[in-house]
Amino acid sequence: MTSTPPLSRSEAKDLTRRKLIRAALAILDEEGEAGLSTVKVAKAAGIAQSSFYVHFKDMGELLLVLAEEGGERLRASMREARRKARESPGDLDLHRETFRIPLESVCRHPELLRIQLRARHDPASSLREFATETAAAYRDHHAADLAALGYTADNERDRRRLEMIADGINAATNALAMGHLEGRYPDLDEAADILTALSRGALRLLRATANKPVGEPPERPDRAEPVNEPPGQS
Amino acid sequence: MTSTPPLSRSEAKDLTRRKLIRAALAILDEEGEAGLSTVKVAKAAGIAQSSFYVHFKDMGELLLVLAEEGGERLRASMREARRKARESPGDLDLHRETFRIPLESVCRHPELLRIQLRARHDPASSLREFATETAAAYRDHHAADLAALGYTADNERDRRRLEMIADGINAATNALAMGHLEGRYPDLDEAADILTALSRGALRLLRATANKPVGEPPERPDRAEPVNEPPGQS
DNA sequence: AATTTCACCGATAGTACTATCGGTGAAATT
């Protein structure tokens, strides 16, 4: 049926390489990193286990490539989403749109989100670095979006707060995206509304404190008890 | 040095059992579920690998016990935190206190949080059920707290929204707790402030819509485009 | 056309782990 253009050797090699990557990604999504083995990946790609090493030094190298590809796909997804956003709505819904974009971006590649969420706190994971970077990218993304909405931080404390807000909103975004993918929250727009509302509250805090003179007693006056000792980070 | 009360056989057995559990928990926290093996756990507990099976049918059973213990410890931690909260501050800071309690509760057992976050999205994890339950418990916890603050949902849509808000706040709580544990956010109280602010925004959304007659056009008036179809719960 | 390259193969040695089995000695029971 299919036309059979005689593949050159290098083309054929590249094809099986892509098959390996695709197979690994599928297994990674379905069974987690623990489910990955050269046996399974090679078999799923239709080659002998030993041939795995023709393409990759070992599993770690494959995972590295996977992380790079994943990262690139994510960034592309984000770029494209932003481009779309710039085209369509004016700024009538800017704030809300700001939160729908990452939501959609995340939902477009759920396997990447899942993999990232898993690897993030797994000390044994080779993808941990990738996960940390991705998380940071998301956080920066959010922080930039918040800045674009006019909430800039002009001192140490506000910068930290902005980071915390971005971090929190990011986590909430992931949580709602997962909930959406699991069928609990069918309407992404509603999720975006929730995120918008969440951020509105937090930003009001920023804005409110930003109006005060910077030198003031650092915390809200309505607080009675002493502050907890900082971490302890033993 | 230590007094040597001659341990009865069952006492000795129970002691090694506890040693096994303790060792497993440590390995689980340090190396993740992938690092767990009967070899390592037994060795860490100071007994022969084969003796592992005197205490547990297999690794899965140990993990199950671990999950139960962890769950119990978490619930106890929450109960105690709530009790404390009821004692000390009046209601001057009720809202903020509502968010500091789970934060502290989570930070008190960081290994449980980490394990839970990892297992949550790992299809291969035996602890997945535990993680899902724990997450649901946290979510309910938050939902109950929000309800206690007077934000009750009296229709389908608001109930869903309340769930989403609780879910989002929960995720943000975990994120900030992790950030605190990682040293990025030294002041837990500040984190509680952020969470309070986040929830205030979201709750305003609930309250605002709750004030309207139920039959009305369901969304905020400042939105131009048509509202997406309600759930669809496919 | 002769030669070289190389993607892929099967076989296999080595590693890490699980789970069972028979043995042992001290605690518990009689």
Next chain:
DNA sequence: AATTTCACCGATAGTACTATCGGTGAAATT
């Protein structure tokens, strides 16, 4: 005091996997 129980032990068979090695045939090069 004699017997039984049982927590723990070392040895070991079985499983799953990694990574290497020599071989093969078709593509690429000469």
